[in-house]
Amino acid sequence: MSTDVNTDVRTNALPWQARGANGHRPNTGVHVHRVEVETTKRVEIRDLTAVLEEVVRNTGVVAGLVTLSTMHTTTAVFVNEPQTALLDDVEQLLERLVPRGEEWKHNDPRYSDCDRHNADAHLRAIMLGNSVALQVADGALTMGQWQRVLMAELDGPRTRSLVVQVLQAE
Amino acid sequence: MSTDVNTDVRTNALPWQARGANGHRPNTGVHVHRVEVETTKRVEIRDLTAVLEEVVRNTGVVAGLVTLSTMHTTTAVFVNEPQTALLDDVEQLLERLVPRGEEWKHNDPRYSDCDRHNADAHLRAIMLGNSVALQVADGALTMGQWQRVLMAELDGPRTRSLVVQVLQAE
Amino acid sequence: MSTDVNTDVRTNALPWQARGANGHRPNTGVHVHRVEVETTKRVEIRDLTAVLEEVVRNTGVVAGLVTLSTMHTTTAVFVNEPQTALLDDVEQLLERLVPRGEEWKHNDPRYSDCDRHNADAHLRAIMLGNSVALQVADGALTMGQWQRVLMAELDGPRTRSLVVQVLQAE
Numbered sequence: 001m002s003t004d005v006n007t008d009v010r011t012n013a014l015p016w017q018a019r020g021a022n023g024h025r026p027n028t029g030v031h032v033h034r035v036e037v038e039t040t041k042r043v044e045i046r047d048l049t050a051v052l053e054e055v056v057r058n059t060g061v062v063a064g065l066v067t068l069s070t071m072h073t074t075t076a077v078f079v080n081e082p083q084t085a086l087l088d089d090v091e092q093l094l095e096r097l098v099p100r101g102e103e104w105k106h107n108d109p110r111y112s113d114c115d116r117h118n119a120d121a122h123l124r125a126i127m128l129g130n131s132v133a134l135q136v137a138d139g140a141l142t143m144g145q146w147q148r149v150l151m152a153e154l155d156g157p158r159t160r161s162l163v164v165q166v167l168q169a170e
Numbered sequence: 171m172s173t174d175v176n177t178d179v180r181t182n183a184l185p186w187q188a189r190g191a192n193g194h195r196p197n198t199g200v201h202v203h204r205v206e207v208e209t210t211k212r213v214e215i216r217d218l219t220a221v222l223e224e225v226v227r228n229t230g231v232v233a234g235l236v237t238l239s240t241m242h243t244t245t246a247v248f249v250n251e252p253q254t255a256l257l258d259d260v261e262q263l264l265e266r267l268v269p270r271g272e273e274w275k276h277n278d279p280r281y282s283d284c285d286r287h288n289a290d291a292h293l294r295a296i297m298l299g300n301s302v303a304l305q306v307a308d309g310a311l312t313m314g315q316w317q318r319v320l321m322a323e324l325d326g327p328r329t330r331s332l333v334v335q336v337l338q339a340e
Numbered sequence: 341m342s343t344d345v346n347t348d349v350r351t352n353a354l355p356w357q358a359r360g361a362n363g364h365r366p367n368t369g370v371h372v373h374r375v376e377v378e379t380t381k382r383v384e385i386r387d388l389t390a391v392l393e394e395v396v397r398n399t400g401v402v403a404g405l406v407t408l409s410t411m412h413t414t415t416a417v418f419v420n421e422p423q424t425a426l427l428d429d430v431e432q433l434l435e436r437l438v439p440r441g442e443e444w445k446h447n448d449p450r451y452s453d454c455d456r457h458n459a460d461a462h463l464r465a466i467m468l469g470n471s472v473a474l475q476v477a478d479g480a481l482t483m484g485q486w487q488r489v490l491m492a493e494l495d496g497p498r499t500r501s502l503v504v505q506v507l508q509a510e
Contacts, residue, residue, distance in 0.1 A: 030403040030509045032477055063200040065237065065337055067405060067475055071484030073421045079300040081243045085275035085282040086292055092274075093293050097267060097437060104432075105425035112425040122426055123433050126468065128296065130419040130487070133303055133473055135237055135335040137202055142333050144241030147300070163482050165475040167405055167509050169200045169337050233370040235407065235507055249470040251413045255445035255452040256462055262444075263463050267437060298466065303473055305407055305505040307372055312503050314411030317470070339370045339507050 031059040031166040035068075039156035043091050047082045048162070049148040052134070053141060055164050062139050064169040069131040070162045074121035074155035076128030077162070081146045090152075098123045121155035128152055136166070201229040201336040205238075209326035213261050217252045218332070219318040222304070223311060225334050232309050233340040239301040240332045244291035244325035246298030247332070251316045260322075268293045291325035298322055306336070371399040371506040375408075379496035383431050387422045388502070389488040392474070393481060395504050402479050403510040409471040410502045414461035414495035416468030417502070421486045430492075438463045461495035468492055476506070 033055045037046060048068070056066060068077055080086070104119030105111040132149060135142040153160065203225045207216060218238070226236060240247055250256070274289030275281040302319060305312040323330065373395045377386060388408065396406060408417055420426070444459030445451040472489060475482040493500065 030477075032403075032475070032482075063202075065235070065335070065405070067473055069473075069475060069482065071482075071487065073419075073484070073486045078296055079243075080292055080296050083276065083282065083284070085278070085284075086289065088281070089274045089276050089289050089293060090296065093268060098433060104429045106423065106429050108425070111428070112423065114423070114425075119426065119429050122420055123429060126418055126420050126430065129299065129469065131473055133237055133239075133301055135202070135239060135333060137200070137335075142202075142239065142241075142335070144243070144331070146243045147241065161484070163475060165405065165477075165482070167337075167507075169339075169509075233372075235405070235505065248466055249413075250462055250466050253446065253452065253454070255448070255454075256459065258451070259444045259446050259459050259463060260466065263438060299469065303407055303409075303471055305372070305409060305503060307370070307505075312372075312409065312411075312505070314413070314501070316413045317411065337507075339509075 029168040031061065031168065033164045035162045035164060037151060037160045037162065039153035039158055039160060041153070042156050043094070044153040044156060045082070045087045045090060046151045046153065047148050048151050052149055052164060056136055056141060056166055057139065059166045059168070060139070061136055061166050061168040064136045065167045066134045066136055066141065067131060067165045067167070068134070068149060068162055070151065070160065072160055074118055074125055075160055076125045076130060076152040076154065077132050078128050078150055078152070079132055079147050080150060082148045082150060094124045094127070097127065116155065118155040124152070124154050199338040201231065201338065203334045205332045205334060207321060207330045207332065209323035209328055209330060211323070212326055213264070214323040214326060215252070215257045215260060216321045216323065217318050218321050222319055222334060226306055226311060226336055227309065229336045229338070230309070231306055231336050231338040234306045235337045235339065236304045236306055236311065237301060237335045237337070238304070238319060238332055240321065240330065242330055244288055244295055245330055246295045246300060246322040246324065247302050248298050248320055248322070249302055249317050250320060252318045252320060264294045264297070267297065286325065288325040294322070294324050369508040371401065371508065373504045375502045375504060377491060377500045377502065379493035379498055379500060381493070382496050383434070384493040384496060385422070385427045385430060386491045386493065387488050388417075388491050392489055392504060396476055396481060396506055397479065399506045399508070400479070401476055401506050401508040404476045405507045405509065406474045406476055406481065407471060407505045407507070408474070408489060408502055410491065410500065412500055414458055414465055415500055416465045416470060416492040416494065417472050418468050418490055418492070419472055419487050420490060422488045422490060434464045434467070437467065456495065458495040464492070464494050
């Protein structure tokens with residue numbers, strides 16, 4: 001698929017694509033796309049909705065279920081509104097609930113060999129969740145007016161991989 | 171479907187209903203129902219299990235996966251026990267973790283044009299999650315003895331929409 | 341399936357197993373396994389990845405979606421890294437966010453007939469989530485290098501039941 005949705009979000013169809021084998025009109029199937037996101041800050045929230053919509057459109061799936069899963073333990077995905085002020089509040093909330101400077105064992109060389117000192121990133125990712133499931137109907141994502149699919153980078157900047165699976169069910 | 175489950179929860183079959191096209195016994199399909207809930211307080215937790223069970227029963231689906239997704243950014247859905255005392259504790263926890271009176275940017279006219287001053291509602295919704303996935307087996311939801319599907323209104327009272335998708339897989 | 345993955349995690353195929361009825365090569369189907377976990381402490385995090393991988397391998401499903409759902413309101417499942425120091429941090433975070441000793445109504449005989457005084461366990465379970473969805477591709481779980489599927493016991497020690505559904509979609 002094209003990458004004009006966002007210049008630093010790349011998606012690639014994975015090498016295989018399974019489909020039903022019962023004739024010329026398969027009625028189930030799975031479509032898989034890998035999405036790469038280059039993040040630019042340590043903590044940053046990105047809107048992936050347009051990418052997901054394009055993936056679904058390109059599969060031609062009319063009805064089914066889409067799963068977006070991050071492949072990392074220090075990123076998260078969730079659904080809400082991408083207003084800049086609100087996203088700043090999300091970051092403030094994460095710092096309030098899981099302060100970076102707390103004495104976490106994961107950051108302590110006596111207990112851990114992790115030299116990224118990113119306990120806060122793991123813990124915040126656990127709070128937010130690693131995957132979202134979205135319904136597809138009439139060939140589009142079933143979402144409310146203000147809802148968007150957001151990715152939280154919690155220990156960037158890095159190149160991040162997420163996998164989109166479109167489960168075709170009509 | 172009938173609405174006698176709860177007088178202020180309405181469900182409607184959406185106009186389309188996709189099914190497999192491979193003959194008289196389709197073995198996959200998607201059934202979609204919209205559920206409307208009239209909430210009565212700013213923060214309120216409602217049990218939607220009976221509605222979901224009726225939706226599943228009416229589809230006749232024996233095995234598959236049900237997704238319940240809220241269409242709003244200031245409501246949430248999750249699974250737990252609907253004991254009144256415990257639901258009060260959930261509300262107390264939300265106020266403890268995400269105080270309504272904190273100086274959130276989303277409530278500040280210098281940063282935001284939102285006049286509902288509902289940053290707490292967005293942030294609490296993110297903590298709780300916007301969707302649940304439930305297994306269907308033997309024509310019923312696969313749940314534990316004390317588990318119920320709950321919706322949290324976090325910025326009511328309002329009319330709220332949720333969409334139930336029953337993915338038929340047998 | 342065999343139980344040699346972990347001596348105190350048992351899985352059993354449930355009595356039924358639905359499959360497509362359209363001939364000798366069904367292209368959809370649902371496989372269900374119940375997993376029993378004996379926990380040994382009040383709060384404890386267990387890695388269930390190997391069990392899930394074995395369940396998927398035994399179904400022979402090439403592409404689809406796996407749901408792991410706990411049947412309890414005081415346990416949770418989530419995805420992250422099972423480093424011992426980090427899991428200690430998760431427990432510390434749960435105590436920080438939802439202190440066991442807080443005056444929760446669920447623990448107060450004036451409001452609740454629950455004699456386990458386990459409000460913290462319910463509330464922590466709500467924070468973490470009751471189910472995870474994992475993609476299957478090429479017959480294996482689609483996960484990142486450091487990701488594992490973890491179960492949090494929050495009011496043990498007890499025998500816990502989880503249900504794995506493998507939705508076959510190729």
